[in-house]
Amino acid sequence: MNKQIILLPGDGVGKEIMESAKLVLNVIASEYGHNFTFHQHAIGGDAIDHYGTPLPEDTINACQHADAVLLGAVGGGKWDSLPGHMRPEKGLLGIRKKLGLFANLRPVKGFAPLLHASPLKEEIVKNSDILIIRELTGGLYFGQPSERRENGNAVVDTLYYHRSEMERIIDKAFQSARLRNKQLTSVDKANVLESSRMWREIVNEKSKDYPDVTVEHLLVDAAAMKLITRPNHFDVIVTENLFGDILSDEASVLTGSLGMLPSASVRSDGVGLYEPVHGSAPDIAGKGIANPLGMILSAAMMLKYSFGMEEEAEEIEEAVQESLEQGYHTPDLQIKGGKQVGTKELTEIVVDN
Amino acid sequence: MNKQIILLPGDGVGKEIMESAKLVLNVIASEYGHNFTFHQHAIGGDAIDHYGTPLPEDTINACQHADAVLLGAVGGGKWDSLPGHMRPEKGLLGIRKKLGLFANLRPVKGFAPLLHASPLKEEIVKNSDILIIRELTGGLYFGQPSERRENGNAVVDTLYYHRSEMERIIDKAFQSARLRNKQLTSVDKANVLESSRMWREIVNEKSKDYPDVTVEHLLVDAAAMKLITRPNHFDVIVTENLFGDILSDEASVLTGSLGMLPSASVRSDGVGLYEPVHGSAPDIAGKGIANPLGMILSAAMMLKYSFGMEEEAEEIEEAVQESLEQGYHTPDLQIKGGKQVGTKELTEIVVDN
Ligand SMILES: [Mg+2]
Numbered sequence: 001m002n003k004q005i006i007l008l009p010g011d012g013v014g015k016e017i018m019e020s021a022k023l024v025l026n027v028i029a030s031e032y033g034h035n036f037t038f039h040q041h042a043i044g045g046d047a048i049d050h051y052g053t054p055l056p057e058d059t060i061n062a063c064q065h066a067d068a069v070l071l072g073a074v075g076g077g078k079w080d081s082l083p084g085h086m087r088p089e090k091g092l093l094g095i096r097k098k099l100g101l102f103a104n105l106r107p108v109k110g111f112a113p114l115l116h117a118s119p120l121k122e123e124i125v126k127n128s129d130i131l132i133i134r135e136l137t138g139g140l141y142f143g144q145p146s147e148r149r150e151n152g153n154a155v156v157d158t159l160y161y162h163r164s165e166m167e168r169i170i171d172k173a174f175q176s177a178r179l180r181n182k183q184l185t186s187v188d189k190a191n192v193l194e195s196s197r198m199w200r201e202i203v204n205e206k207s208k209d210y211p212d213v214t215v216e217h218l219l220v221d222a223a224a225m226k227l228i229t230r231p232n233h234f235d236v237i238v239t240e241n242l243f244g245d246i247l248s249d250e251a252s253v254l255t256g257s258l259g260m261l262p263s264a265s266v267r268s269d270g271v272g273l274y275e276p277v278h279g280s281a282p283d284i285a286g287k288g289i290a291n292p293l294g295m296i297l298s299a300a301m302m303l304k305y306s307f308g309m310e311e312e313a314e315e316i317e318e319a320v321q322e323s324l325e326q327g328y329h330t331p332d333l334q335i336k337g338g339k340q341v342g343t344k345e346l347t348e349i350v351v352d353n
Numbered sequence: 354m355n356k357q358i359i360l361l362p363g364d365g366v367g368k369e370i371m372e373s374a375k376l377v378l379n380v381i382a383s384e385y386g387h388n389f390t391f392h393q394h395a396i397g398g399d400a401i402d403h404y405g406t407p408l409p410e411d412t413i414n415a416c417q418h419a420d421a422v423l424l425g426a427v428g429g430g431k432w433d434s435l436p437g438h439m440r441p442e443k444g445l446l447g448i449r450k451k452l453g454l455f456a457n458l459r460p461v462k463g464f465a466p467l468l469h470a471s472p473l474k475e476e477i478v479k480n481s482d483i484l485i486i487r488e489l490t491g492g493l494y495f496g497q498p499s500e501r502r503e504n505g506n507a508v509v510d511t512l513y514y515h516r517s518e519m520e521r522i523i524d525k526a527f528q529s530a531r532l533r534n535k536q537l538t539s540v541d542k543a544n545v546l547e548s549s550r551m552w553r554e555i556v557n558e559k560s561k562d563y564p565d566v567t568v569e570h571l572l573v574d575a576a577a578m579k580l581i582t583r584p585n586h587f588d589v590i591v592t593e594n595l596f597g598d599i600l601s602d603e604a605s606v607l608t609g610s611l612g613m614l615p616s617a618s619v620r621s622d623g624v625g626l627y628e629p630v631h632g633s634a635p636d637i638a639g640k641g642i643a644n645p646l647g648m649i650l651s652a653a654m655m656l657k658y659s660f661g662m663e664e665e666a667e668e669i670e671e672a673v674q675e676s677l678e679q680g681y682h683t684p685d686l687q688i689k690g691g692k693q694v695g696t697k698e699l700t701e702i703v704v705d706n
């Protein structure tokens with residue numbers, strides 16, 4: 001297959017780990033006979049420095065004509081004093097919006113050699129393998145009015161959803177569950193919120209179109225508990241924007257592998273933006289010691305969710321797992337009896353596996 | 354001191370554990386020369402069975418003239434098929450509202466002999482001692498409009514707060530922090546929500562009135578992570594209704610002692626309703642094996658927060674701790690090398706300690 005991939009390395013360690021992803025993708029391309037064409041563009045602080053804006057028109061145009069986008073990381077203390085619209089993070093929010101990416105996919109998976117770093121007991125967290133799907137463009141973070149009232153003595157924010165916004169994310173969740181263990185947990189607060197009651201109705205309607213997927217409903221407060229007490233209960237979790245923000249961050253610390261977690265923001269036609277959950281880590285940028293595995297696993301997610309290349313994605317995931325099992329790791333991780341290596345070396349070990 | 358205390362045993366194990374609380378309070382009264390007068394009234398399913406409503410007028414009147422209210426538990430499968438306004442839970446929500454109880458206090462504390470039951474590693478959870486203060490009457494759960502729109506194709510819920518609602522809960526939090534380690538964590542989503550920006554402004558204004566209390570601001574998603582990775586970082590957490598609902602339930606499973614946790618719903622003048630976090634457990638009701646410690650600790654909270662009897666409250670808390678350290682526990686708990694006892698026996702052991 002021919003695929004146009006935009007690379008947005010961004011700031012801090014973004015450049016180094018992007019090189020790792022590119023190398024791994026090139027190896028996959030030649031092995032499976034694909035043709036991946038890479039186009040690199042600026043975003044975030046890097047774009048501010050060179051073009052005076054965190055999201056140049058040129059970058060937007062390129063992304064709008066691409067099959068998928070890989071992003072390293074944005075931000076850093078260097079740009080902290082700039083006004084709101086000139087912050088590196090605006091580049092990321094802006095490109096997600098321009099591309100209409102409404103579904104945030106956050107897989108949380110434990111790696112056996114790293115479970116010792118989990119705050120949870122090993123018998124609780126082992127075998128956890130969760131995909132959290134969060135609606136990204138609606139709900140309380142975007143609804144209007146959002147304003148002071150009564151001479152500044154009161155305030156409102158508005159949780160608004162159109163039915164179509166709920167339907168498309170719920171469809172995405174059922175489809176994602178089909179690619180996995182076919183267990184879907186829909187999280188809401190239907191005992192209190194009208195929006196949650198509508199959400200639950202749509203989940204129940206849609207479930208008729210996916211009879212092979214088992215659905216359960218869970219209240220958001222109960223979900224926050226169960227993620228800790230029985231994380232291996234879950235397969236796919238789907239929820240609205242605010243609940244998803246809280247639960248996906250809560251889940252990200254369960255396995256002790258925050259620095260390894262990939263993420264995706266996608267839309268219905270498969271176009272998506274893929275990035276590691278970790279930040280730009282300016283303190284270790286340029287030292288060649290950044291952990292490239294979150295970025296490499298983000299590239300694997302791209303193959304699976306944007307290109308439908310499940311076999312290729314699995315090969316990368318298995319190579320990452322094997323490398324860790326062999327004890328190789330960057331300095332941010334610890335593996336008992338393991339061997340500490342740099343970004344490039346770890347990437348080559350993954351490629352060899 | 355003379356105090357009028359309303360007892361609302363409610364359903365399931367509520368009756369048995371209320372007897373335990375009463376016994377402990379009587380011992381404290383005679384030891385310290387207080388005069389506690391108890392008046393028992395019906396609520397929940399019990400009230401439905403006897404008076405045809407989950408919250409009889411007689412119960413409301415009694416509570417409105419009392420110094421504090423102790424509640425056992427409400428609910429059970431028996432009443433599950435009744436219409437919404439006739440559910441036992443409506444009795445609890447109703448009495449909170451009638452009394453104007455706007456602050457929900459949820460302490461989360463680990464007990465050394467029980468930490469083995471925590472999903473967290475012992476080195477992470479030990480020394481955790483958190484008080485979560487949740488606003489209970491405003492925000493997204495109560496704001497209007499909350500309705501379908503556009504012929505049922507859209508939906509809104511409204512997060513509304515009046516300044517005075519924020520001020521009183523934030524004052525309560527500062528005052529509570531003063532009774533503890535003087536560390537206050539205010540949780541919001543100020544990078545996105547206008548209501549959170551107003552909340553943060555008020556916290557910063559109020560902090561000038563409490564210069565002895567140290568304040569930090571934390572975003573709700575970051576708080577959901579930190580509760581798991583560093584629970585012993587926190588002293589008092591204060592937040593609005595929805596965030597508090599999620600975070601207090603999340604925190605309740607951290608120490609492995611959910612069945613032991615007390616809670617309070619209070620207002621500014623000190624009047625409050627105190628109840629264990631656990632439910633009515635109809636399956637073990639009447640068997641004499643229910644764990645009375647959550648109820649006993651709720652009575653201790655009443656002494657501390659409604660009556661200002663800190664010494665008396667501490668004596669109860671220490672007696673509970675000692676009883677567990679001596680290995681005594683009801684069948685819901687496990688203590689290595691411990692001794693399993695019934696509700697009455699455990700209560701007497703607490704009284705002796
Ligand atoms: Mg977040």
Ligand SMILES: [Mg+2]
Binds near residue numbers: 221598599602
């Ligand atoms: Mg709750």
